[in-house]
Amino acid sequence: MRKRPYPLSELEDIPGTTVFTAKRSREAYHLHKFCMSLMDPANRAAFKDHERAYLNKFRMSEEQKRAVQDRDFNTLIDLGGNIYFLVKLSNTDGWSTQRAVGSMTGMTADEYAAMMRGGGRSPEGQRSIREGN
Amino acid sequence: MARITAGIATSHVPAIGAAFDQGRSRDDYWGPVFAGYDWVKTWEEVEKPDVVILCYNDHASAMMLDVVPTFALGMAEEFEPADEGWGKRDVPVVQGHIELAAHLAEQLVLDDFDLTLMNNLDVDHGCTVPLSLMFGKVDEWPCKVIPLAVNVTQFPTPSGNRCWMLGEAIAHAVESFPEDLNVQIWGTGGMSHQLQGPRAGLINPEFDNAFLDGLTADTDGLRSITRLEYLRESGTEGIELIMWLIMRAALGAEVEELHRFYHVPASNTAVGHIVLRPKAIGAVAQAA
Numbered sequence: 001m002r003k004r005p006y007p008l009s010e011l012e013d014i015p016g017t018t019v020f021t022a023k024r025s026r027e028a029y030h031l032h033k034f035c036m037s038l039m040d041p042a043n044r045a046a047f048k049d050h051e052r053a054y055l056n057k058f059r060m061s062e063e064q065k066r067a068v069q070d071r072d073f074n075t076l077i078d079l080g081g082n083i084y085f086l087v088k089l090s091n092t093d094g095w096s097t098q099r100a101v102g103s104m105t106g107m108t109a110d111e112y113a114a115m116m117r118g119g120g121r122s123p124e125g126q127r128s129i130r131e132g133n
Numbered sequence: 134m135a136r137i138t139a140g141i142a143t144s145h146v147p148a149i150g151a152a153f154d155q156g157r158s159r160d161d162y163w164g165p166v167f168a169g170y171d172w173v174k175t176w177e178e179v180e181k182p183d184v185v186i187l188c189y190n191d192h193a194s195a196m197m198l199d200v201v202p203t204f205a206l207g208m209a210e211e212f213e214p215a216d217e218g219w220g221k222r223d224v225p226v227v228q229g230h231i232e233l234a235a236h237l238a239e240q241l242v243l244d245d246f247d248l249t250l251m252n253n254l255d256v257d258h259g260c261t262v263p264l265s266l267m268f269g270k271v272d273e274w275p276c277k278v279i280p281l282a283v284n285v286t287q288f289p290t291p292s293g294n295r296c297w298m299l300g301e302a303i304a305h306a307v308e309s310f311p312e313d314l315n316v317q318i319w320g321t322g323g324m325s326h327q328l329q330g331p332r333a334g335l336i337n338p339e340f341d342n343a344f345l346d347g348l349t350a351d352t353d354g355l356r357s358i359t360r361l362e363y364l365r366e367s368g369t370e371g372i373e374l375i376m377w378l379i380m381r382a383a384l385g386a387e388v389e390e391l392h393r394f395y396h397v398p399a400s401n402t403a404v405g406h407i408v409l410r411p412k413a414i415g416a417v418a419q420a421a
């Protein structure tokens with residue numbers, strides 16, 4: 001094995017964070033294909049018209065489809081999703097990126113917006129699960 | 134001979150584009166953000182670059198689904214704004230520079246950078262928001278643009294050091310282009326932000342300001358920041374800062390800082406912006 005600056009398992013050590021990898025990208029391929037389809041106004045209209053029928057056109061897992069319908073972004077990320085694909089969905093809903101992102105934090109949209117206006121989330125205690133720093 | 138006369142870095146938050154397009158750029162929330170770019174807009178009217186090499190990342194708009202290029206160079210005559218889910222931004226179509234792009238494509242591959250070449254590319258907010266910030270509301274962009282898209286989304290991204298080396302190679306390539314062109318290079322994205330999971334909203338002003346300082350004072354220090362350190366310190370999306378290193382490296386050893394701006398927040402993100410001038414314009418290739 002060639003030298004690495006740190007073991008890749010370190011990527012799992014960041015609190016509240018999922019690092020998007022090639023393997024995750026593949027798991028979410030059809031979910032992401034659905035997300036990118038929403039870059040076309042006609043597809044956005046078809047999705048809004050009948051979400052389930054539109055989702056059934058894609059080879060996504062049942063869990064992924066349900067999480068899309070629930071707008072459950074944390075679950076979508078657990079299922080391989082990446083935020084840059086997923087915001088195509090929240091944009092279609094007319095949500096701001098801040099609302100979509102804030103929905104993953106357990107805070108209300110107002111609480112999250114207030115935290116950001118106040119300078120955001122401090123990195124203190126958020127760097128490493130193991131070190132607790 | 135073409136020469137790189139300046140480097141600019143800026144965040145490229147999509148909500149900045151939305152505020153700009155919807156005429157909210159002087160309201161209470163966005164006014165302080167846009168005020169940070171008044172200086173550069175005036176300065177650019179004097180600088181009048183012929184071409185901007187614009188380092189940005191595609192946010193799953195034209196790439197990242199079927200093809201995930203580490204470095205992708207835009208080769209087309211024109212690049213349309215992408216529809217990211219709420220219609221295309223009402224901004225001018227980005228005009229490419231085929232001759233310089235082809236020269237970069239040739240020289241960079243000869244220098245061992247295995248680029249992906251994009252003959253068809255829609256550009257998203259990563260490219261168009263910086264153009265709006267530097268040039269304001271215009272009927273046509275005042276210069277040609279060569280988009281250089283970097284994978285900063287799917288791990289592993291290129292390392293910061295690899296981006297640095299690419300920037301050095303770009304400087305050599307530009308300086309060996311025979312036409313007399315005023316070229317700027319822009320690095321976009323960052324600064325600290327995280328757009329996913331319970332840790333979303335992370336902002337690290339100490340890291341960001343040390344990074345801004347390092348662009349003039351400690352470039353070796355910036356080159357050695359690992360991907361893991363970006364993720365831990367600046368959030369999963371803060372790693373976009375590696376694109377600033379392409380810009381910085383293309384300016385040569387010594388630079389002068391002409392302007393700097395830092396503001397929290399724009400939506401989820403710490404906004405950073407810096408304008409740098411190489412101390413010896415056109416000297417990179419000669420020094421080698």
Ligand SMILES: [Fe+2]
Pocket residue numbers: 145190192259322323373
């Ligand atoms: Fe970005």
